[in-house]
Amino acid sequence: MIQFARRYAICAVIFALVAACTVIMTGFNTNANADEAAPTFQDVASSIFGQAVGPDDSGEVYVFGLTAKYTGPDEVMPGEGKFKNIFYFLPVTAMYYDPAHYYVSTQKVEGEFKPEECILCHSIQTPRIVVDWKASKHSKGGKTSDMSEEQVVGCDACHGNNHQELVMPDHGVCGQCHKQQRADHITGGLGSHAHAWHIEVNEFAWQIGKPGEEVASCAQCHGIVSNRCDGCHTRHQFKQSEARKPETCGVCHMGVDHAEYEFYYNSYHGKILMMEGDTWDWDQKMTPKNYRVPTCAYCHMGEEGNHNTQAVSTVYNHMGMFQVDKGAPRYKAKRDAWIKRCQGCHSPRFAAEQLSAADEQIHISFTKWREAVNIIVGLYLEGLLDPMPADLAPDWTGGHTLCLLPGGSPRFYNVSDIERMAIEMIVYQVTAVYKAAFHFAIDDVSYNAGAFPMDRKLIEIKSEASKLRRISTLEKEVGIEHKAYDFWKHGEYTDLLTGWKRKEGDVLPKSECRHGDHPCFDEPEH
Numbered sequence: 001m002i003q004f005a006r007r008y009a010i011c012a013v014i015f016a017l018v019a020a021c022t023v024i025m026t027g028f029n030t031n032a033n034a035d036e037a038a039p040t041f042q043d044v045a046s047s048i049f050g051q052a053v054g055p056d057d058s059g060e061v062y063v064f065g066l067t068a069k070y071t072g073p074d075e076v077m078p079g080e081g082k083f084k085n086i087f088y089f090l091p092v093t094a095m096y097y098d099p100a101h102y103y104v105s106t107q108k109v110e111g112e113f114k115p116e117e118c119i120l121c122h123s124i125q126t127p128r129i130v131v132d133w134k135a136s137k138h139s140k141g142g143k144t145s146d147m148s149e150e151q152v153v154g155c156d157a158c159h160g161n162n163h164q165e166l167v168m169p170d171h172g173v174c175g176q177c178h179k180q181q182r183a184d185h186i187t188g189g190l191g192s193h194a195h196a197w198h199i200e201v202n203e204f205a206w207q208i209g210k211p212g213e214e215v216a217s218c219a220q221c222h223g224i225v226s227n228r229c230d231g232c233h234t235r236h237q238f239k240q241s242e243a244r245k246p247e248t249c250g251v252c253h254m255g256v257d258h259a260e261y262e263f264y265y266n267s268y269h270g271k272i273l274m275m276e277g278d279t280w281d282w283d284q285k286m287t288p289k290n291y292r293v294p295t296c297a298y299c300h301m302g303e304e305g306n307h308n309t310q311a312v313s314t315v316y317n318h319m320g321m322f323q324v325d326k327g328a329p330r331y332k333a334k335r336d337a338w339i340k341r342c343q344g345c346h347s348p349r350f351a352a353e354q355l356s357a358a359d360e361q362i363h364i365s366f367t368k369w370r371e372a373v374n375i376i377v378g379l380y381l382e383g384l385l386d387p388m389p390a391d392l393a394p395d396w397t398g399g400h401t402l403c404l405l406p407g408g409s410p411r412f413y414n415v416s417d418i419e420r421m422a423i424e425m426i427v428y429q430v431t432a433v434y435k436a437a438f439h440f441a442i443d444d445v446s447y448n449a450g451a452f453p454m455d456r457k458l459i460e461i462k463s464e465a466s467k468l469r470r471i472s473t474l475e476k477e478v479g480i481e482h483k484a485y486d487f488w489k490h491g492e493y494t495d496l497l498t499g500w501k502r503k504e505g506d507v508l509p510k511s512e513c514r515h516g517d518h519p520c521f522d523e524p525e526h
């Protein structure tokens with residue numbers, strides 16, 4: 001009976017929703033630049049549902065959210081680098097993920113304290129942190145080669161003594177006692193942990209084209225791994241044994257755009273680890289004597305524990321979105337280094353053949369991608385995309401670029417359907433072929449993530465292209481001149497894109513960029 005009543009209520013709501021949409025479609029102007037007095041979507045929804053229009057941060061429950069007004073974050077912090085005027089961070093993102101630049105100490109507790117006093121108070125204030133710290137090597141006392149004398153590394157060693165001037169430690173603080181690890185960590189090139197924040201977030205369209213609250217997650221993954229050391233040695237235990245396990249990398253190296261974690265676990269390496277890993281002694285160095293199969297850290301950091309994870313691997317190719325033959329003779333030294341990594345457990349011939357098979361699987365995946373782009377660029381040149389870039393909201397550059405071509409601003413929204421399909425093809429599927437092949441995830445190369453899903457995408461792209469062309473032929477035949485609908489340019493969400501807010505002079509000189517010798521990203525041409 002209750003279930004029936006519930007279903008009935010849901011039907012009623014859906015019915016009202018359809019009615020509302022009909023009214024809205026006919027009577028409501030979606031153009032944000034239109035007459036201020038025109039009723040908003042919320043006003044119309046309110047007149048149908050009887051629920052008052054109100055701010056979305058009031059605590060009110062809004063039925064399907066239809067009469068709520070977007071209020072935005074209460075407080076934001078400025079962006080960084082030469083594009084800092086175009087985007088912003090949420091306070092939590094900036095303060096804890098780039099603490100050296102943004103953290104502001106809490107002011108509630110006054111005084112300077114000795115390490116024992118920190119422990120005393122925090123045993124009550126944050127008991128679990130104290131338990132974790134006590135389990136760490138830091139609490140036992142010791143000396144690294146960078147320290148002058150043995151000491152217990154207490155709360156104050158990382159956070160400071162003055163409770164109104166607390167520090168959230170970034171890698172600079174850890175580096176005082178662990179110089180080598182920090183030096184490795186910051187030596188990676190483009191695409192490395194070292195640049196995850198200062199190039200890929202602060203200068204990248206996916207972050208700066210959207211409102212800060214929508215892309216706070218970018219700065220979390222990228223900030224933790226770039227600016228801090230507890231991405232792989234979680235606080236406050238800071239264990240090597242933990243960092244050697246794939247799970248630690250898997251927090252970030254997962255998901256549709258970089259599924260190394262999933263691929264690893266779909267390989268024999270991952271399966272054997274699942275079966276036996278709990279019986280291994282993870283405090284041991286990563287050598288073939290100590291481990292039966294390799295983990296992420298084993299392959300990418302090696303026996304020497306190199307904290308530049310690119311040291312063995314990278315012929316940098318933007319996550320696999322750019323094409324390069326990593327087995328080409330000019331990269332022989334790197335390839336040989338890889339074969340050596342495998343050699344503790346496999347024959348060099350087996351390893352070399354496996355890696356060169358991966359190269360071939362990648363080559364063929366790009367033929368499909370080029371076939372797709374060829375079709376889309378053809379439509380673009382003939383003005384047949386619906387919408388064309390000029391019919392969209394401005395991208396973050398303030399202009400209108402085709403997102404697929406070099407010089408365009410890559411993006412997931414504010415594009416035509418067919419461009420979005422192509423973005424998925426390159427960001428999700430081309431990269432999946434690469435990552436699955438090099439991590440020996442047999443099914444993911446073909447059926448599950450790579451080649452065959454890519455087939456479907458190519459068909460979808462062709463099918464959409466075919467429709468666009470046929471409609472255009474019909475329109476020409478009957479003499480209709482189609483103008484793209486305004487909803488491509490405007491809408492409650494679309495109007496929040498940073499392209500709309502972009503002002504003259506917002507981009508600062510290159511000297512504002514903070515990433516050493518690496519070249520700054522330039523703005524694409526409009």
Ligand code: HEC
Pocket residue numbers: 104105106107108109112113114115117118119121122125155156159160161162163166
């Ligand atoms: C008198 C009790 C007391 C002592 C002593 C004390 N703390 Fe705290 N600490 C607190 C309280 C309470 C909070 C939470 C304050 C807040 O939320 O603003 C806190 C918060 C913190 C935070 C988190 C700040 C943030 O922004 O998230 C850190 C880090 C910290 N303390 C470190 C220390 C260190 C290091 C010492 C010793 C030098 C120390 N505390 C000594 C009571 C104390």
Ligand code: HEC
Pocket residue numbers: 095096097098099118119122126129130133138153154155156157158159168169170228229230235236238
């Ligand atoms: C080896 C360095 C180190 C030591 C020692 C250390 N911390 Fe931390 N602590 C960190 C790091 C790293 C973070 C995360 C920084 C960030 O979020 O930017 C952190 C964050 C915190 C936070 C705020 C984040 C949260 O999870 O609430 C508190 C509170 C804190 N530490 C308390 C303590 C206390 C209490 C001690 C002593 C028992 C201590 N820390 C010892 C490195 C340390």
Ligand code: HEC
Pocket residue numbers: 137138141142143144147151153157158169173174175176177178229230233238239240241
């Ligand atoms: C004041 C010096 C000091 C600072 C600052 C410091 N450490 Fe340590 N660290 C040590 C000492 C001492 C040891 C123990 C060395 C030993 O026993 O060989 C250690 C050990 C470690 C280990 C090895 C633990 C294991 O399982 O073997 C890791 C990982 C580590 N620190 C990470 C960090 C990180 C991350 C930070 C910053 C958040 C940091 N340390 C800050 C002094 C420091």
Ligand code: HEC
Pocket residue numbers: 190191192193194195196197199200220221222224225231232243248249250251252253296297300301309310313314316317318319
């Ligand atoms: C907190 C998130 C996070 C963790 C944990 C993490 N990474 Fe990364 N990693 C990243 C990000 C983000 C990038 C991309 C940086 C960029 O593009 O500038 C990256 C880049 C890399 C690269 C270079 C990619 C390239 O294209 O050159 C390698 C290799 C890598 N990580 C391996 C690892 C391994 C192995 C682990 C675990 C031992 C690990 N990472 C843990 C976030 C993380």
Ligand code: HEC
Pocket residue numbers: 171174175178181182185193225228229230231232233240243244284285286297301302303304305306307309
């Ligand atoms: C990508 C993951 C990752 C990040 C980020 C990371 N570590 Fe490590 N760290 C590891 C792994 C894995 C080991 C174990 C290496 C081995 O087996 O030799 C390790 C080992 C260590 C050790 C012990 C070295 C020894 O030989 O006793 C220290 C100290 C350390 N890390 C400090 C740091 C510091 C400082 C930072 C930040 C600059 C950092 N780590 C960031 C993965 C990471």
Ligand code: HEC
Pocket residue numbers: 246249250253260261262264269294295296297299300313314315316317319320326338438439
């Ligand atoms: C058997 C060794 C092995 C293991 C285990 C392994 N990888 Fe890899 N990984 C490779 C090889 C080989 C490549 C291709 C490297 C090349 O030639 O650029 C690669 C590429 C990568 C890349 C792209 C780097 C680049 O240079 O473009 C990332 C990121 C990555 N792996 C992360 C991980 C993560 C995270 C794990 C664990 C979940 C992992 N890998 C496990 C061997 C391994």
Ligand code: HEC
Pocket residue numbers: 191200201204205206207208215217218219221222251252253254255258317318319
């Ligand atoms: C779950 C953690 C995570 C989140 C969330 C995340 N990234 Fe990444 N990002 C990564 C990892 C891991 C890599 C490296 C993958 C590789 O090299 O294979 C990466 C790579 C990149 C790259 C490098 C691409 C290239 O050309 O080399 C850019 C740019 C980037 N991310 C931007 C962003 C932006 C902007 C966001 C938010 C919209 C975001 N990321 C969200 C983990 C994350």
Ligand code: HEC
Pocket residue numbers: 268269272287288291292293294299338339341342343344345346350351354355440
């Ligand atoms: C620490 C040991 C170890 C290392 C290092 C290692 N592997 Fe493996 N690998 C294994 C074991 C054990 C198996 C499971 C063997 C089986 O299937 O009978 C395996 C399985 C495989 C398989 C699937 C089995 C098959 O016959 O197709 C491939 C492919 C593979 N490894 C490639 C590599 C490559 C390439 C490298 C280096 C980049 C590498 N492995 C590094 C231990 C290792």
